[in-house]
Structure formats: structure tokens, C-alpha cells
Amino acid sequence: xxxxxxxxxxxxxxxxxxxxxxxxxxxxxxxxxxxxxxxxxxxxxxxxxxxxxxxxxxxxxxxxxxxxxxxxxxxxxxxxxxxxxxxxxxxxxxxxxxxxxxxxxxxxxxxxxxxxxxxxxxxxxxxxxxxxxxxxxxxxxxxxxxxxxxxxxxxxxxxxxxxxxxxxxxxxxxxxxxxxxxxxxxxxxxxxxxxxxxxxxxxxxxxxxxxxxxxxxxxxxxxxxxxxxxxxxxxxxxxxxxxxxxxxxxxxxxxxxxxxxxxxxxxxxxxxxxxxxxxxxxxxxxxxxxxxxxxxxxxxxxxxxxxx
Amino acid sequence: xxxxxxxxxxxxxxxxxxxxxxxxxxxxxxxxxxxxxxxxxxxxxxxxxxxxxxxxxxxxxxxxxxxxxxxxxxxxxxxxxxxxxxxxxxxxxxxxxxxxxxxxxxxxxxxxxxxxxxxxxxxxxxxxxxxxxxxxxxxxxxxxxxxxxxxxxxxxxxxxxxxxxxxxxxxxxxxxxxxxxxxxxxxxxxxxxxxxxxxxxxxxxxxxxxxxxxxxxxxxxxxxxxxxxxxxxxxxxxxxxxxxxxxxxxxxxxxxxxxxxxxxxxxxxxxxxxxxxxxxxxxxxxxxxxxxxxxxxxxxxx
Numbered sequence: 001x002x003x004x005x006x007x008x009x010x011x012x013x014x015x016x017x018x019x020x021x022x023x024x025x026x027x028x029x030x031x032x033x034x035x036x037x038x039x040x041x042x043x044x045x046x047x048x049x050x051x052x053x054x055x056x057x058x059x060x061x062x063x064x065x066x067x068x069x070x071x072x073x074x075x076x077x078x079x080x081x082x083x084x085x086x087x088x089x090x091x092x093x094x095x096x097x098x099x100x101x102x103x104x105x106x107x108x109x110x111x112x113x114x115x116x117x118x119x120x121x122x123x124x125x126x127x128x129x130x131x132x133x134x135x136x137x138x139x140x141x142x143x144x145x146x147x148x149x150x151x152x153x154x155x156x157x158x159x160x161x162x163x164x165x166x167x168x169x170x171x172x173x174x175x176x177x178x179x180x181x182x183x184x185x186x187x188x189x190x191x192x193x194x195x196x197x198x199x200x201x202x203x204x205x206x207x208x209x210x211x212x213x214x215x216x217x218x219x220x221x222x223x224x225x226x227x228x229x230x231x232x233x234x235x236x237x238x239x240x241x242x243x244x245x246x247x248x249x250x251x252x253x254x255x256x257x258x259x260x261x262x263x264x265x266x267x268x269x270x271x272x273x274x275x276x277x278x279x280x281x282x283x284x285x286x287x288x289x290x291x292x293x294x295x296x297x298x299x300x301x302x303x304x305x306x307x308x
Numbered sequence: 309x310x311x312x313x314x315x316x317x318x319x320x321x322x323x324x325x326x327x328x329x330x331x332x333x334x335x336x337x338x339x340x341x342x343x344x345x346x347x348x349x350x351x352x353x354x355x356x357x358x359x360x361x362x363x364x365x366x367x368x369x370x371x372x373x374x375x376x377x378x379x380x381x382x383x384x385x386x387x388x389x390x391x392x393x394x395x396x397x398x399x400x401x402x403x404x405x406x407x408x409x410x411x412x413x414x415x416x417x418x419x420x421x422x423x424x425x426x427x428x429x430x431x432x433x434x435x436x437x438x439x440x441x442x443x444x445x446x447x448x449x450x451x452x453x454x455x456x457x458x459x460x461x462x463x464x465x466x467x468x469x470x471x472x473x474x475x476x477x478x479x480x481x482x483x484x485x486x487x488x489x490x491x492x493x494x495x496x497x498x499x500x501x502x503x504x505x506x507x508x509x510x511x512x513x514x515x516x517x518x519x520x521x522x523x524x525x526x527x528x529x530x531x532x533x534x535x536x537x538x539x540x541x542x543x544x545x546x547x548x549x550x551x552x553x554x555x556x557x558x559x560x561x562x563x564x565x566x567x568x569x570x571x572x573x574x575x576x577x578x579x580x581x582x583x584x585x586x587x588x589x590x591x592x593x594x595x596x597x598x599x600x601x602x603x604x605x606x607x608x609x610x
Binding site: 207209245252253261 | 537539541543544545546547548550551554556557558559560561562563564565566567568569571572573575576579581582583586587589590603
């Protein structure tokens with residue numbers, strides 16, 4: 001695939017293209033697969049968690065895992081742990097190999113999730129003991145009780161643990177810049193940002209900027225940097241200082257009108273027609289553009305959040 | 309203690325037998341009991357003499373000539389320098405600059421840090437009878453120095469600057485015989501500066517609170533929940549020339565929401581998150597009783 005490289009920090013080394021197993025394959029296949037099977041769109045939505053490295057996860061065992069998880073869920077159901085599967089009472093199919101999706105449209109997906117690691121920090125990955133597979137980013141979409149069951153099974157099978165992934169301010173700012181950049185090719189309609197200010201009672205500020213105007217602002221912050229913005233499809237380099245200048249431009253326009261300093265608060269949400277991301281880990285991605293970059297950012301978030 | 313007195317003391321100590329030295333000093337009564345206890349009589353008489361001189365000077369600081377210096381341009385961690393750290397830094401810096409030097413640092417009960425530096429050159433050992441005395445208070449920028457020769461001055465000042473984590477030191481144009489007087493004068497002035505700064509801050513806060521109340525009102529406010537501003541003004545950003553020169557408006561909309569918007573805005577003003585005086589954009593909400601505004605450049609300048 002054509003990797004879109006993002007040079008984010010001056011001292012960052014090019015990450016080795018560390019191949020990840022199973023679930024992730026689906027997301028690495030870029031636009032081709034995306035346009036072929038629009039069922040994929042549903043996958044890029046849900047709540048994110050981080051997950052610690054999986055012990056003895058073998059991507060050759062996916063069929064076995066499917067069977068095991070299926071049995072586990074059935075057993076928990078029998079014990080009365082309510083699992084509403086809406087109509088599908090006894091036949092319960094768990095599918096672990098994402099590649100399968102190409103061939104069959106699932107009749108009714110009541111829950112789906114994925115584990116992923118995109119451009120994870122190579123030093124960290126190399127430091128892991130041999131038997132551990134690092135897929136730190138977990139996304140789940142569907143009934144909450146099913147999510148707990150799946151996590152619980154993963155925890156006991158692979159000796160890992162889960163935790164909520166707070167998408168940090170830096171990542172949200174990156175997403176704002178990336179999505180704005182996308183407006184050159186795809187209409188993002190507008191860029192919406194939601195801040196919370198620490199007053200009593202808490203004040204929420206929703207700042208929505210017209211797509212053409214925000215793109216002009218983004219372009220102006222890029223022109224002032226040494227690198228001219230290249231409009232080639234597959235190679236865009238964005239420096240975080242450009243993202244910072246972009247955000248400062250937005251905040252200073254706001255300040256000139258309201259004399260309120262947004263940086264005193266916290267950015268909670270960023271959204272556009274291409275997707276949305278919230279600080280509580282809820283994510284929705286509606287376009288395959290910059291998918292690799294977005295998941296790289298989220299992987300980095302997950303690795304940072306991990307307790308080990 | 310002038311030189312003749314020091315020499316007299318030296319000769320006296322040399323002549324008095326060691327066994328009688330302690331009792332003689334007790335009878336002398338010029339040193340406090342505590343200080344006498346700190347003397348180690350197993351050391352050589354030469355060292356005992358030096359200690360006596362040092363003790364005497366610290367007990368009677370209003371002699372000789374003290375010169376004041378001020379440390380300027382503190383580094384970020386200047387305020388958190390504490391005694392142990394200072395001691396190590398000072399000794400190591402000074403020794404780097406002049407190898408043959410003897411440094412003794414002690415903290416007195418009144419928070420003053422006394423430093424005695426005995427200088428030696430390549431051949432002779434440090435001379436404690438001609439030592440330099442330095443007094444400083446760690447949380448203040450003032451340093452008092454006694455008996456510092458011009459030869460050693462740059463070395464001492466550099467060591468002081470580095471070990472207190474400042475970038476420069478300058479002469480404070482304050483000298484005199486009475487250390488206590490110099491110290492009191494400066495400390496009072498320093499206290500005044502600190503108090504003034506605190507007062508200014510308190511006044512600013514009181515002002516903000518007052519303006520917040522004047523704009524939004526006192527007590528319970530009507531529980532308005534949102535306000536929307538549609539902005540159609542030109543881009544305003546201090547550092548972005550390209551956007552500021554643009555003719556077209558920067559179209560955006562801002563929605564403020566809260567369980568009680570007016571209270572939130574009042575709190576923004578009193579806490580400084582919103583600069584005071586409050587902009588007419590926000591004060592229009594309670595003043596005009598509206599919560600939907602379309603702002604164009606004409607409206608803004610009006």
C-alpha cells in the first residue's frame with residue numbers, strides 16, 4: 001500500500017512498517033478496499049480503549065479464537081448475564097478473520113470491534129518479550145454488555161488488560177488540521193470544535209468555521225513555514241508547529257471578538273463531515289483519507305496511555 | 309576584629325597551654341556557650357585560633373566594611389535553591405576557579421547563611437586570618453561581603469552567581485560597617501516590594517469581580533442556557549498577515565451553552581478567563597436581553 005508519511009516531530013525516526021496481525025489488515029488496505037466494500041464504513045466508529053500487549057496471540061489461530069469466543073458468550077448468556085442479541089437467540093456467529101468480510105456481508109452485525117497497531121513506536125515494540133503481540137488500540141461498537149464480554153474473554157485468553165483511551169489535546173488538534181487539509185479534495189462542510197471552560201457552571205463553547213475559510217487559514221499557516229504545501233495525493237508532510245499556529249489563529253480570531261481565552265479551557269471534540277473525535281475516546285471516521293495517519297495518532301495515544 | 313587584635317589572639321592562644329585553653333575561654337565570656345561547645349580542642353592551636361576569629365566575627369558582625377551585591381536575572385529554579393544544594397554548588401564552583409581554597413558554610417538561626425572563604429595561592433595554605441566573609445539570605449537577591457580583595461572578587465562573585473542560579477551579580481551601592489543595619493534596610497525594602505506586588509494582584513482581582521458583577525448582575529441570574537453568535541467579520545489575528553489582508557469575511561459561528569450561561573460568563577469575567585471590561589459582544593446578552601446575534605464588521609465597530 002501507499003503509505004502516507006507524516007513527519008510530525010523533527011527528531012522522529014521513520015517507523016519501521018511493523019506489520020500487525022489479523023484485524024488490522026482490513027484497515028491497512030487503503031482506498032481500494034474502502035470503495036469496494038462500503039460495509040467497512042460502519043467499522044470506523046465506536047469507543048476506543050487501549051489494551052496491553054497480548055500474550056501468545058497467534059494470527060494463525062483465528063478460527064479457534066472465533067469458536068472459543070462464541071462458546072464463551074453462549075455460556076455467559078446461559079448463566080443469565082443478559083445479552084440482548086435481538087432476534088438471534090441461539091445461533092451466534094463470531095467472526096475473527098476480517099478478511100472474511102470481503103466475501104460475505106454479515107447478516108446482522110450486532111457487535112464489531114477491532115484491535116490495531118499502526119506505526120507503533122519501534123523502540124517500544126522491539127522491547128517487548130518474544131511472546132507478546134502489541135495491538136494497543138481497541139475499538140468496540142455495539143451493545144455495551146457484548147463489549148464487556150469480548151474484553152473479558154480477551155483478558156483471560158491473552159492475559160492483557162483494557163483501559164479507556166482519552167484522546168488527548170494534541171491528537172484532537174492534529175485531527176482538526178488533517179481534516180481541514182482534506183477539504184482540498186473532499187468537502188468537509190465545516191470544522192466544528194467544542195471547548196469546555198473551567199467555570200461554574202461549566203461553559204461549553206462550540207466554534208464552527210466554514211470549510212473554505214478554515215482551509216484558507218490552514219493554508220496561510222503552512223505558507224509561512226519553510227516547506228510549501230505539496231498537493232500531491234500521497235505525500236504530505238505536516239509539522240506540529242503548523243498545527244499549533246493554525247489553532248492559535250483560530251483562538252485569536254475568537255479572542256478578538258469575545259476576549260475569552262480558549263486555551264484556558266480544554267478542547268473536547270473535533271468534527272467535520274469526515275468524522276468526529278471526542279476526548280472520551282468516542283471516534284467516528286467517515287472517510288478513508290488519511291486513515292493511516294489518524295490511526296497512527298490513535299496508536300500513539302494508546303501506547304502513551306498504557307500503564308506498562 | 310582588626311589585624312592587630314587577630315595577631316594578639318594568635319599569640320595568646322599559642323602561649324596558653326592546651327589543657328588550660330578551654331577554661332580560659334570559658335572565663336573570657338566573649339563567646340556564647342553554644343559557640344564554645346562547637347570548638348574542637350583536639351585540633352592544632354593554629355586552627356583553634358582561626359575558629360575563634362571566625363566565631364568572634366560572626367558574633368560581632370558590625371565591624372570591618374561590608375559591601376552589598378545584588379543577584380539579578382534568576383533562572384527558573386532560583387527560587388527553589390535550598391541550603392544543601394547551594395553549599396555543594398558554591399564549593400564546587402569556587403574550587404574550580406581556585407583550587408587552594410577553604411570554604412565553611414553555616415546557617416544561622418535568623419536564616420542567614422554565613423560563608424567563610426580562606427584563600428591560599430599555589431604555595432601557601434589558605435589563610436584563615438584574612439578570610440572573606442559572605443552573608444546571604446537564600447530567598448532574597450542580596451549578598452553582603454566583607455574583606456574581599458580585588459584579586460579574589462571575580463572568583464567569589466562568579467561562584468555566588470552560579471550557585472544561587474542567577475545570571476548576573478552587580479554592586480548594590482550600599483556599604484557600611486554595620487551589617488545588621490544594611491540587612492534591615494534592604495529586607496524592609498524587599499518586603500515592601502513583595503507586599504506591593506501582592507497588593508496589585510489583589511486589586512486586580514477585586515476589579516475583575518466588580519466588573520463582572522456590574523456587567524452581569526449580582527446574586528441569582530436567570531438561567532439562560534445558550535447564546536449563538538453568527539460571525540461574518542474579517543479575520544482577526546495578530547501574526548497572520550495573509551489572512552488579515554483578505555477581503556472576504558471569515559464565516560464562523562459560536563455557540564455558548566451552560567446550565568446557567570450568565571453565571572458562567574460572570575465567572576469567566578471574575579476569574580480572568582474573560583478579559584475585563586467585558587466585551588460588548590457578551591454584555592449585550594443581559595443588556596439587550598437577546599441571545600442570537602449576527603455580527604458583521606459594521607456592527608462590531610459600532
